[in-house]
């Protein structure tokens with residue numbers, strides 16, 4: 133079980149002068165980064181500054197999130213940067229109903245719960261793997277959010293057809309070949325002004341095309357984490 137790997141950085145050219153220049157700039161960047169790290173109390177550059185708990189409820193969820201990473205009880209989970217983005221977007225949308233395709237062990241779900249405990253909302257999350265669904269259920273319980281979450285076990289392509297909800301925020305993070313099918317099934321349920329988010333969009337060009345060529349939608353792409361598309365269903 134591990135966090136998703138980030139794509140390797142671009143490798144510098146072989147020209148010695150360019151190399152020297154690159155090394156000098158790298159030195160400045162590293163020194164500045166180290167200074168900021170010290171000032172920030174040692175936070176991880178890759179994940180940004182740590183989330184600070186405002187309440188006991190938040191603290192409990194954040195503790196489980198940290199434990200999951202420490203004990204490697206994640207499976208292809210979103211990086212922290214995307215977890216934070218999910219929380220920020222959900223809370224800003226004052227979402228009451230979030231639907232997630234691809235629960236895994238509940239890591240991204242807990243980021244949604246950080247927002248939903250503020251909006252008094254609910255997460256419905258789909259997972260085909262029984263073992264991972266069981267672990268996710270345990271994590272939601274440890275975080276004290278089990279009443280905020282419904283895990284639907286089974287193939288989301290079929291289970292989604294049974295869903296009768298007005299969705300404020302949908303998040304697609306499962307089988308890449310299924311993204312466009314998920315989009316087509318979710319779109320009629322998403323309220324005007326609602327959001328459809330999708331992860332690892334670099335791996336799914338047909339999905340990117342679908343959300344970029346539909347006049348009913350407006351999409352942006354946040355590539356600092358694992359590649360998150362944010363699509364607005366226009367009013």
Ligand SMILES: C[S@@+](CC[C@H](N)C(=O)[O-])C[C@H]1O[C@@H](n2cnc3c(N)ncnc32)[C@H](O)[C@@H]1O
Pocket residue numbers: 207208209210233234235236237238239240241258259260261264286287288289305306307310
């Ligand atoms: C990338 S992981 C999800 C990571 C999770 N969102 C997180 O950040 O913690 C993808 C998950 O989707 C599940 N999955 C794949 N195909 C599915 C399907 N057809 N229906 C439901 N879940 C599916 C996999 O079993 C896997 O646990």
